[in-house]
Amino acid sequence: MMPVPFVKRGQPITAVLWNQLCAVVRAGRLIAGDGVRLREMPDGTIITFDSDGAEFVHPFQVSLSGTEAVTIRPGTVNRVDAKIKDVALAGTDSQPPPVLEFGQPMLDGEGRGYICVEVTCRERDWSVEKVEVVQVADPNTDDGEAGEGHGGSGGAVALPGRRARYPLAMLRARKDGQLDLFQITFFDLQHRPALGADRKTATRHFFWQ
Amino acid sequence: MITADAWNTLVALVRRARPLRGVRVATKEQPYGVIVSGDANSRGRHPWFINARYEFKDDGTGEWRASIQPGFVNGRDAHIPMPANWPDGKPPKDGRTTAHDVPLTAELVPYLVLGNWRNPLTPDGVSASLSGQILASPGEGYPKFFDKLGVKAAAKGGDVFKAGALGGEPDENRTREIRAMDVVLSKARIGTRLQIDAHNPLAGAQTESISTVFVNDALRATGGRAKLRAAPKYVPPQEQSLALMYGTLLNAGDAQYDELRMATVWIVSPPDASGDAVPDETWTPYPQHFVFWNLQHASRLIPPKAPNPPLQLVVPLAGGVAQPLINALLSVVNDQNAEAEAFFSQADARGMFWST
Numbered sequence: 302m303m304p305v306p307f308v309k310r311g312q313p314i315t316a317v318l319w320n321q322l323c324a325v326v327r328a329g330r331l332i333a334g335d336g337v338r339l340r341e342m343p344d345g346t347i348i349t350f351d352s353d354g355a356e357f358v359h360p361f362q363v364s365l366s367g368t369e370a371v372t373i374r375p376g377t378v379n380r381v382d383a384k385i386k387d388v389a390l391a392g393t394d395s396q397p398p399p400v401l402e403f404g405q406p407m408l409d410g411e412g413r414g415y416i417c418v419e420v421t422c423r424e425r426d427w428s429v430e431k432v433e434v435v436q437v438a439d440p441n442t443d444d445g446e447a448g449e450g451h452g453g454s455g456g457a458v459a460l461p462g463r464r465a466r467y468p469l470a471m472l473r474a475r476k477d478g479q480l481d482l483f484q485i486t487f488f489d490l491q492h493r494p495a496l497g498a499d500r501k502t503a504t505r506h507f508f509w510q
Numbered sequence: 511m512i513t514a515d516a517w518n519t520l521v522a523l524v525r526r527a528r529p530l531r532g533v534r535v536a537t538k539e540q541p542y543g544v545i546v547s548g549d550a551n552s553r554g555r556h557p558w559f560i561n562a563r564y565e566f567k568d569d570g571t572g573e574w575r576a577s578i579q580p581g582f583v584n585g586r587d588a589h590i591p592m593p594a595n596w597p598d599g600k601p602p603k604d605g606r607t608t609a610h611d612v613p614l615t616a617e618l619v620p621y622l623v624l625g626n627w628r629n630p631l632t633p634d635g636v637s638a639s640l641s642g643q644i645l646a647s648p649g650e651g652y653p654k655f656f657d658k659l660g661v662k663a664a665a666k667g668g669d670v671f672k673a674g675a676l677g678g679e680p681d682e683n684r685t686r687e688i689r690a691m692d693v694v695l696s697k698a699r700i701g702t703r704l705q706i707d708a709h710n711p712l713a714g715a716q717t718e719s720i721s722t723v724f725v726n727d728a729l730r731a732t733g734g735r736a737k738l739r740a741a742p743k744y745v746p747p748q749e750q751s752l753a754l755m756y757g758t759l760l761n762a763g764d765a766q767y768d769e770l771r772m773a774t775v776w777i778v779s780p781p782d783a784s785g786d787a788v789p790d791e792t793w794t795p796y797p798q799h800f801v802f803w804n805l806q807h808a809s810r811l812i813p814p815k816a817p818n819p820p821l822q823l824v825v826p827l828a829g830g831v832a833q834p835l836i837n838a839l840l841s842v843v844n845d846q847n848a849e850a851e852a853f854f855s856q857a858d859a860r861g862m863f864w865s866t
Contacts, residue, residue, distance in 0.1 A: 323520075338795075454808060455806070455809050485582045487866075507808065510865065
């Protein structure tokens with residue numbers, strides 16, 4: 302952009318000069334970028350950036366460790382500790398907090414995978430017996446392989462063996478081979494099954510935070 | 511010759527372009543301009559967080575777009591419909607011209623185009639009363655926060671010939687315009703439809719039988735995905751009623767999806783904007799979020815029990831000749847019973863959303 306020249310006293314301000322000045326003023330207009338908010342005032346424009354939020358440390362917080370493992374902060378389902386290979390996520394006196402090593406992640410056709418809690422209910426009263434963290438391509442299939450992805454009526458699909466899964470985080474494989482992680486669960490979980498008429502099978506499972 | 515008016519307008523324009531320091535921003539004036547420093551770190555944004563900004567296209571025109579922090583429904587990422595040639599601008603190889611759904615977690619993040627703003631300052635409609643008065647409904651208005659920014663008052667409504675009915679009272683300190691759009695989440699599910707079958711009352715002692723049919727067209731078309739869309743103003747899905755033979759009013763069926771208003775994007779003009787101004791890059795967006803966490807969704811889906819068989823009275827009266835007459839008389843009772851049964855046990859597949 303050419304700078305607008307100064308004029309001497311008595312020198313006419315031509316249309317060319319005027320238009321140059323207008324162009325400079327237009328070029329100096331502010332445009333909000335990512336995370337920026339502009340508010341035009343009579344005496345200027347207020348520029349506000351989104352604040353830098355404090356780190357939110359929460360239950361079931363999943364962190365990638367390379368592309369073949371994750372660590373998960375402790376969390377519970379109906380106050381039952383989630384575990385990896387029978388070790389609580391917080392670790393024990395004799396064992397450090399466990400790492401979920403899944404190797405090559407199970408992914409669906411679009412490169413999606415999940416870190417899930419797999420809840421197993423007791424036969425007697427359908428209370429939560431065991432909570433295991435697993436990596437699957439689809440939380441709603443028996444073997445965790447890619448499937449339809451939903452049960453049609455919502456809630457988590459009732460899996461054989463009085464099981465159901467709830468996603469903690471989603472993995473997405475990128476073209477360059479890297480994994481992106483999207484956190485889904487931010488709080489400890491509550492769980493209730495919806496039982497069938499025989500009270501021996503569940504029709505679906507409900508989770509809430 | 512430059513007139514004083516033209517010069518003053520230019521001076522005002524230059525003054526307005528001067529950057530002033532806002533929250534977490536430092537400004538440093540230099541001879542060649544003003545250095546603006548700040549922190550645009552995005553940590554701490556919640557699911558469904560909306561960032562609205564003005565983007566210029568290749569042809570020089572621009573549009574407001576809303577990008578949305580990935581949010582999940584039942585653990586699955588929500589989608590946004592994008593044009594067929596998105597993201598590289600090339601038409602798809604299969605010749606498809608319809609929009610395709612792109613997940614919020616995609617590598618190239620999709621966006622909603624905010625292009626059909628509603629004006630919450632103007633009346634929603636005008637009607638005539640029996641006495642001949644022409645009445646305007648009041649303007650929708652906006653949150654009180656925008657009062658402090660100097661947004662014009664909304665129309666009060668009432669007699670259109672009275673001041674303030676079609677536009678707010680003029681106030682020299684409140685000269686900004688405001689517009690709004692809603693961001694809506696739609697989740698497909700199994701739906702229901704009422705089916706009425708006609709019978710011969712003389713043979714079956716029943717004229718109508720009522721049953722509920724389950725339909726899953728929307729569920730199949732979307733793969734059960736939740737989809738986001740921008741709407742000028744969110745209107746909840748309407749229920750349709752059906753009057754049966756004996757006047758019983760039943761739900762004729764439901765939409766095959768549930769919807770939730772996720773946010774309203776308000777956008778405020780610079781001062782002294784005209785009433786018909788359209789938001790451009792000089793306006794300031796203010797997203798108002800209604801949902802802050804990932805969602806769960808489930809349909810109620812309580813299937814109805816099979817209707818009871820119609821009441822029949824089989825008597826060898828007049829060698830069976832009277833049977834059609836008996837059936838016809840009974841059909842009234844059976845039809846009314848069928849309507850009552852359907853009324854009390856009609857399937858309802860409408861769902862609900864929940865989070866924390």
